Amino acid sequence: MNSTRSRALGPKSVPSDRRNRRRLRELCDEVLASYRLASDRDVISESDRADARAMLASIAPLGSAK
Numbered sequence: 001m002n003s004t005r006s007r008a009l010g011p012k013s014v015p016s017d018r019r020n021r022r023r024l025r026e027l028c029d030e031v032l033a034s035y036r037l038a039s040d041r042d043v044i045s046e047s048d049r050a051d052a053r054a055m056l057a058s059i060a061p062l063g064s065a066k
Contacts, residue, residue, distance in 0.1 A: 033043045 036043050
């Protein structure tokens with residue numbers, strides 16, 4: 001058995017590195033967002049907001065359109 005694979009139910013082995021499990025990571029993110037929303041916590045962190053503002057500023061700077 002290959003040591004870089006974890007045992008999983010089913011016909012094929014699964015990569016053990018969670019960074020390669022994109023769909024599982026997306027599901028975990030969705031579950032965490034649902035939990036935060038249900039517990040009255042803000043789903044989008046201040047860090048996420050700051051990153052989004054910086055990205056938007058680089059795409060469409062404010063005050064340049066006239």
